[in-house]
Amino acid sequence: MAICAPATPLRPVYAERVTALASAEFPDLSLTFHDQCFAHDGHFAGSDAVRLAALLECANDPAFDAVWFAKGGYGSNRIAADFIAQVDGQAATKGFLGYSDCGTLLGALYRAGIGQPVHAPMPVDIKRSGGEDAVRRTLAYMLGSDEGLEPDMGGTPAAAFNLYTLAMLVGTKSMPNLAGHEVLIEEIGEYHYAIDRLMFHVTQHLHGIAGIRLGEVSAIPENDRPFGSDVEDIVRDWCDRSGIAYLGRAQIGHSAANRIVPFGLEAGRTRD
Amino acid sequence: MAICAPATPLRPVYAERVTALASAEFPDLSLTFHDQCFAHDGHFAGSDAVRLAALLECANDPAFDAVWFAKGGYGSNRIAADFIAQVDGQAATKGFLGYSDCGTLLGALYRAGIGQPVHAPMPVDIKRSGGEDAVRRTLAYMLGSDEGLEPDMGGTPAAAFNLYTLAMLVGTKSMPNLAGHEVLIEEIGEYHYAIDRLMFHVTQHLHGIAGIRLGEVSAIPENDRPFGSDVEDIVRDWCDRSGIAYLGRAQIGHSAANRIVPFGLEAGRTRD
Numbered sequence: 001m002a003i004c005a006p007a008t009p010l011r012p013v014y015a016e017r018v019t020a021l022a023s024a025e026f027p028d029l030s031l032t033f034h035d036q037c038f039a040h041d042g043h044f045a046g047s048d049a050v051r052l053a054a055l056l057e058c059a060n061d062p063a064f065d066a067v068w069f070a071k072g073g074y075g076s077n078r079i080a081a082d083f084i085a086q087v088d089g090q091a092a093t094k095g096f097l098g099y100s101d102c103g104t105l106l107g108a109l110y111r112a113g114i115g116q117p118v119h120a121p122m123p124v125d126i127k128r129s130g131g132e133d134a135v136r137r138t139l140a141y142m143l144g145s146d147e148g149l150e151p152d153m154g155g156t157p158a159a160a161f162n163l164y165t166l167a168m169l170v171g172t173k174s175m176p177n178l179a180g181h182e183v184l185i186e187e188i189g190e191y192h193y194a195i196d197r198l199m200f201h202v203t204q205h206l207h208g209i210a211g212i213r214l215g216e217v218s219a220i221p222e223n224d225r226p227f228g229s230d231v232e233d234i235v236r237d238w239c240d241r242s243g244i245a246y247l248g249r250a251q252i253g254h255s256a257a258n259r260i261v262p263f264g265l266e267a268g269r270t271r272d
Numbered sequence: 273m274a275i276c277a278p279a280t281p282l283r284p285v286y287a288e289r290v291t292a293l294a295s296a297e298f299p300d301l302s303l304t305f306h307d308q309c310f311a312h313d314g315h316f317a318g319s320d321a322v323r324l325a326a327l328l329e330c331a332n333d334p335a336f337d338a339v340w341f342a343k344g345g346y347g348s349n350r351i352a353a354d355f356i357a358q359v360d361g362q363a364a365t366k367g368f369l370g371y372s373d374c375g376t377l378l379g380a381l382y383r384a385g386i387g388q389p390v391h392a393p394m395p396v397d398i399k400r401s402g403g404e405d406a407v408r409r410t411l412a413y414m415l416g417s418d419e420g421l422e423p424d425m426g427g428t429p430a431a432a433f434n435l436y437t438l439a440m441l442v443g444t445k446s447m448p449n450l451a452g453h454e455v456l457i458e459e460i461g462e463y464h465y466a467i468d469r470l471m472f473h474v475t476q477h478l479h480g481i482a483g484i485r486l487g488e489v490s491a492i493p494e495n496d497r498p499f500g501s502d503v504e505d506i507v508r509d510w511c512d513r514s515g516i517a518y519l520g521r522a523q524i525g526h527s528a529a530n531r532i533v534p535f536g537l538e539a540g541r542t543r544d
Contacts, residue, residue: 042500043465074465077472168469171443172476193315193346197440200349204444228314 001066001142002058003123004034006083007101008073009045010124012038015070018123018135026139033123034058037070044075052079052086055105059083059091059115066142067091067115069098069105071124072162076101080108080174091115097138098122100254103165104174110159110263111176119160119184119252119261120148130256141260150184150251150259156210160184160252160261167198170205176263179208182247184261185235186215188254192227192234195220199238211245216253273338273414274330275395276306278355279373280345281317282396284310287342290395290407298411305395306330309342316347324351324358327377331355331363331387338414339363341370341377343396344434348373352380352446363387369410370394372526375437376446382431382535383448391432391456391524391533392420402528413532422456422523422531428482432456432524432533439470442477448535451480454519456533457507458487460526464499467492468506475514483517488525 003015015033022031036054039046046054058067069076083105096109097120106117120141121134128134137148150160159178161169163185169175183206187195195217206212217231229237232249239246251259275287287305294303308326311318318326330339341348355377368381369392378389392413393406400406409420422432431450433441435457441447455478459467467489478484489503501509504521511518523531 042498043495044500074469077469164469168439168473172473197346197349197436201440201444223315226314228316 001029001068002032002034002061002064003037003068003070004051004054004058005037005045005070006051006055006079006105007045007075008043008071009040010037010070014124014126017126021126021132021135022139025136026143029139029142032064033070045071048078051075052082055079055083056086059094060088062090064094066095066097068138069096069102069122071122072098072100072102074101077104077168077174080104084108084112084114084174087114095142099160099252099258100162101165103161104169106263107159107161107169107176108174111174117263119263121258121260125256125258128256134256134258137260148260150261152213152250153182153261155265156180156182157264158182158184158261159263160186160215160250163187163195163198163202164190167201170202178206180210182210182213184213184215184250184252186250186253187217189219189221191221191223192229192231193223195231196227196234196238199235203238203242203244206244209244211247212239213247213250215250216255216257218254273301273340274304274306274333274336275309275340275342276323276326276330277309277317277342278323278327278351278377279317279347280315280343281312282309282342286396286398289398293398293404293407294411297408298415301411301414304336305342320350323347324354327351327355328358331366332360334362336366338367338369340410341368341374341394343394344370344372344374346373349376349440349446352376356380356384356386356446359386367414371432371524371530372434373437375433376441378535379431379433379441379448380446383446389535391535393530393532397528397530400528406528406530409532420532422533424485424522425454425533427537428452428454429536430454430456430533431535432458432487432522435459435467435470435474436462439473442474450478452482454482454485456485456487456522456524458522458525459489461491461493463493463495464501464503464506465495467503468499468510471507471510475510475516478516481516483519484511485519485522487522488527488529490526
């Protein structure tokens with residue numbers, strides 16, 4: 001697996017810990033952290049040009065079976081369109097794994113029909129309490145294990161996104177057609193009113209989807225007054241208003257419990 | 273002018289101060305604060321039903337020449353579509369004045385071709401340092417004064433929005449066609465990276481506009497690391513990437529200096 005950072009930089013200590021875990025427990029997997037993971041340029045892990053070049057190297061190199069995004073944080077949207085325009089045929093059979101801000105790349109790849117986009121824990125998750133289990137989930141998935149998959153996925157194609165990331169993706173040239181899909185969403189660090197506002201927006205854009213499932217919504221800041229309804233009620237309300245089926249909870253989120261969601265039908269996922 | 277609160281409640285003391293100022297300096301204007309301005313229901317100034325009913329009363333009552341939104345804060349999007357569906361012919365000649373979250377209503381009215389939407393200071397602005405001048409600007413405008421208009425408006429139709437509000441509005445059934453318009457934007461309280469992300473989103477939705485002008489962007493929180501470019505560079509960059517003309521700065525924002533922008537051509541504005 002090639003690892004690069006399309007958004008923000010990874011601390012080298014996390015790369016070392018992921019490498020050590022993989023060597024000890026998954027000796028059949030080879031992980032290659034691109035130096036770009038540790039680059040800094042203001043907010044980002046290198047300039048747009050540097051991040052794009054590293055991502056293209058990882059995607060276009062036939063030596064790699066998959067591209068694993070090291071970390072989210074914001075920025076992959078800035079290179080997504082150029083990446084899709086420049087990626088070559090080597091990427092067609094690769095898995096692309098990550099979540100949060102990197103959902104923009106998963107969406108752009110899915111729209112373009114390139115490779116297998118997979119919502120999955122990232123190297124940076126090693127820092128969380130229980131984070132080794134999250135990282136193990138992605139590594140085991142790469143070796144063919146089903147154990148880390150989100151458990152309630154059935155015969156319906158699925159896609160999973162951070163809600164804010166999805167709200168910025170809808171209507172753009174990187175947005176895939178999700179008609180007929182279960183759309184799993186999760187969020188972290190947003191006020192109740194902001195979640196309500198994001199749901200207003202995305203539900204008007206998600207025409208024809210099979211429904212929405214709600215993952216973890218964590219670290220909601222306290223406002224100067226209570227919103228008046230909880231997050232599940234907010235999501236159900238906007239689903240009702242827009243004629244979208246609310247399909248219950250999902251096991252995804254910004255936590256060590258974050259499960260794996262291959263985009264599309266589970267059967268279509270890439271295995272080593 | 274009828275005053276209601278489509279989003280969050282106004283403190284009664286601000287209504288008293290605005291009423292006193294208007295009585296002393298603008299005796300030809302009559303202000304009627306609807307009781308709903310002071311209602312509370314969780315985050316909102318009353319439930320959606322209560323806010324919608326008050327807004328319809330104000331818009332449909334022939335006794336009023338204009339509807340002034342008391343305050344933003346979040347929530348007018350929740351009633352905008354129902355409002356447009358239920359408002360009657362009395363609204364056709366009225367001005368609708370406000371900004372921030374209430375930009376959703378201005379946009380929805382503009383899309384529907386109902387009345388004259390006007391980006392303008394609101395009663396809540398009385399609380400700001402220099403806020404009396406902001407309130408005077410709207411009151412004088414209602415009596416026909418041009419002095420409070422954004423000074424660089426020419427022969428091009430215009431519209432003005434809070435950036436986040438616009439980002440949630442694009443692609444929804446309340447979004448007006450802004451082709452050929454100068455779009456003025458302003459923001460408060462968002463990180464640089466969030467402004468970048470919002471600009472990514474809105475520039476992909478604003479096809480065919482005449483250009484973007486940037487108002488005040490205030491109270492930007494400090495992130496754990498500098499973003500690497502300032503707000504004007506961010507806006508210029510996304511304009512460049514999307515083929516939208518960047519037209520320079522504008523005198524709008526969440527401050528007492530906020531100027532008036534009638535939607536459409538200035539000549540089309542409502543006067544008493």
